[in-house]
Amino acid sequence: MIEVKDVHFTYPNGVEALKGVSLTINNGEFAAIMGENGAGKTTLVKHFNGLLKPTKGSVLVDGVDTRKVSVATLARKVGFVFQNPDTQLFSETVEEEIAFALKNFGFKENIIKRRVTWALNLLGLVQYRKTSPFMLSGGERKRVALASVLAWNPKMLILDEPTIGQDYQQKEKLRQFIMQMKAQRRTIIIVTHDVEFVAECNPRVLLMRGGRMVTDGEARKVLTNPEILTQASVVPPQIAQIFIKLSDLGLPKNVIDVYEAREILLSVLEEQAK
Amino acid sequence: MSVFEGLRFRRVYSPIHNLDPRIKFVYVCAIFVAAIIFWELLPLITLFLIQIPFVLLAGVKREWLRSMRGAVFLAAIIFLTNFIFSFIGAGYIVTAKSVENAVAMTLRFIVLVESFSIFFLTTSPDHLGLALEQTHIPYEFCFAFTTAVRFVPVLAEEAQTIMDAQKARGLELEGGNFLKRIRNYIPILIPLIVGSIRRSLELAEAMESRAWGATKNRTNLYVLKMHRGDFILIAITVGILATAIYTRLFFAIPSLNELLGSLF
Numbered sequence: 001m002i003e004v005k006d007v008h009f010t011y012p013n014g015v016e017a018l019k020g021v022s023l024t025i026n027n028g029e030f031a032a033i034m035g036e037n038g039a040g041k042t043t044l045v046k047h048f049n050g051l052l053k054p055t056k057g058s059v060l061v062d063g064v065d066t067r068k069v070s071v072a073t074l075a076r077k078v079g080f081v082f083q084n085p086d087t088q089l090f091s092e093t094v095e096e097e098i099a100f101a102l103k104n105f106g107f108k109e110n111i112i113k114r115r116v117t118w119a120l121n122l123l124g125l126v127q128y129r130k131t132s133p134f135m136l137s138g139g140e141r142k143r144v145a146l147a148s149v150l151a152w153n154p155k156m157l158i159l160d161e162p163t164i165g166q167d168y169q170q171k172e173k174l175r176q177f178i179m180q181m182k183a184q185r186r187t188i189i190i191v192t193h194d195v196e197f198v199a200e201c202n203p204r205v206l207l208m209r210g211g212r213m214v215t216d217g218e219a220r221k222v223l224t225n226p227e228i229l230t231q232a233s234v235v236p237p238q239i240a241q242i243f244i245k246l247s248d249l250g251l252p253k254n255v256i257d258v259y260e261a262r263e264i265l266l267s268v269l270e271e272q273a274k
Numbered sequence: 275m276s277v278f279e280g281l282r283f284r285r286v287y288s289p290i291h292n293l294d295p296r297i298k299f300v301y302v303c304a305i306f307v308a309a310i311i312f313w314e315l316l317p318l319i320t321l322f323l324i325q326i327p328f329v330l331l332a333g334v335k336r337e338w339l340r341s342m343r344g345a346v347f348l349a350a351i352i353f354l355t356n357f358i359f360s361f362i363g364a365g366y367i368v369t370a371k372s373v374e375n376a377v378a379m380t381l382r383f384i385v386l387v388e389s390f391s392i393f394f395l396t397t398s399p400d401h402l403g404l405a406l407e408q409t410h411i412p413y414e415f416c417f418a419f420t421t422a423v424r425f426v427p428v429l430a431e432e433a434q435t436i437m438d439a440q441k442a443r444g445l446e447l448e449g450g451n452f453l454k455r456i457r458n459y460i461p462i463l464i465p466l467i468v469g470s471i472r473r474s475l476e477l478a479e480a481m482e483s484r485a486w487g488a489t490k491n492r493t494n495l496y497v498l499k500m501h502r503g504d505f506i507l508i509a510i511t512v513g514i515l516a517t518a519i520y521t522r523l524f525f526a527i528p529s530l531n532e533l534l535g536s537l538f
């Protein structure tokens with residue numbers, strides 16, 4: 001469980017990036033943090049594994065104050081995949097890159113091997129096992145970074161912009177993986193601008209603006225409310241846009257799911273055909 | 275990263291900021307030479323003190339102090355190596371002279387850092403590039419140089435992000451013995467270097483696709499001209515250098531010990 005209590009954060013250069021954020025993310029919860037550029041999303045999630053310590057207020061991870069323990073200790077529990085994969089890749093092969101964290105945490109040799117293979121399979125990187133990570137494309141590098149964190153199977157996972165530069169198929173895989181993690185009651189927090197991806201995943205949505213949390217609710221409620229979304233520079237997903245525009249036909253406004261939309265439209269068409 | 279912080283230029287206006295960078299550079303070189311020709315403590319202390327008015331006049335006291343603090347670690351290493359060698363050389367005894375020598379060597383380093391820090395804190399990269407161009411150095415080199423200077427703070431910031439990313443993968447940067455600590459920095463250095471190379475290649479491509487170097491004869495909107503302040507600085511520079519050389523050649527400089535001994 002992550003408890004954020006009235007957190008303020010000011011960067012050394014004087015920029016106040018968080019101006020009193022409070023929230024609780026329970027175990028097994030799946031949350032998406034969205035909002036305009038510079039809203040403070042990255043700054044907020046960096047507090048969850050202790051990379052940043054609040055200037056005022058406190059962050060508790062499973063009841064432990066992040067000020068009291070080192071990042072490396074917290075990392076065992078809270079996995080964090082950075083926005084830019086190039087800030088972490090350094091090994092000669094993809095395989096070693098993935099094994100790095102496992103070695104840091106002191107896993108045994110045979111377990112490391114098994115975990116690395118598992119992670120390579122999961123992210124479709126098996127053919128690159130012995131390749132240098134620097135030779136890969138942007139999207140592939142991002143996946144290596146992801147694999148290197150997923151490998152130790154942290155209890156909580158934070159993904160900063162996981163869908164950037166991924167093709168549709170990879171995105172879909174990522175979504176399935178997240179759903180699988182959710183079924184295992186792991187906590188997942190994603191930071192993203194990809195509103196369609198969020199609509200498909202249907203998580204709890206947290207909207208930020210100017211260092212404050214402005215909205216907190218179910219995706220289906222938040223993503224279909226244009227007034228709130230505009231405030232945070234987010235547009236509704238396409239399905240929601242259609243249903244909002246068709247609302248004078250007597251259709252519900254709060255639809256974000258493709259299958260649900262299809263059912264509703266079919267029933268309307270059937271009615272008209274009669 | 276605090277050493278970099280101390281070299282970071284901030285746009286403010288002061289008599290020192292307005293000086294011609296070429297003259298400032300000559301001044302730094304003069305201090306450099308003066309610091310090299312002395313190995314006694316007294317003249318080095320003088321050189322150190324001479325520069326403090328510049329810092330105050332430029333109003334960069336805070337940044338300057340930060341860069342000096344950043345140099346403390348290296349200074350400590352210089353002190354220790356000098357001290358240990360003279361300690362062994364003197365037959366395993368501590369003499370006042372060996373301590374004074376070690377302090378002098380350290381102070382020499384500090385004087386160098388001090389003058390460089392003043393130079394970079396009060397000279398904008400643009401000014402510097404302009405100065406290079408007006409010295410008829412080919413524009414390619416000037417550009418490369420100013421770009422490098424401009425990227426120093428970016429690099430420092432990137433190093434911080436990389437450290438964060440590796441700590442988030444369980445890398446302990448603190449603790450462990452000396453060798454282990456150095457090994458710990460490999461995962462930081464490689465992404466930093468690879469990132470810089472990648473960025474420079476990208477920058478080159480981006481510049482070429484925006485027609486860099488299309489005009490052969492460049493002209494500048496601003497042209498550097500010498501003002502009264504610059505002539506004063508020339509005078510000061512010549513003064514310091516002449517005094518230093520004169521003192522070196524014609525005076526036996528007493529060590530601090532002897533001086534204190536003769537006073538009491």
Ligand SMILES: Nc1ncnc2c1ncn2[C@@H]1O[C@H](COP(=O)(O)OP(=O)(O)OP(=O)(O)O)[C@@H](O)[C@H]1O
Pocket residue numbers: 011012013015016017035036037038039040041042043044
């Ligand atoms: N290292 C830093 N030093 C100083 N200020 C920073 C730093 N990182 C971010 N900021 C500032 O803090 C504010 C919040 O930045 P943050 O990176 O948290 O935004 P974000 O919501 O993640 O944006 P994006 O959607 O662009 O990723 C911004 O105003 C930014 O300029």
Ligand SMILES: [Mg+2]
Pocket residue numbers: 041042043083160
């Ligand atoms: Mg961000």
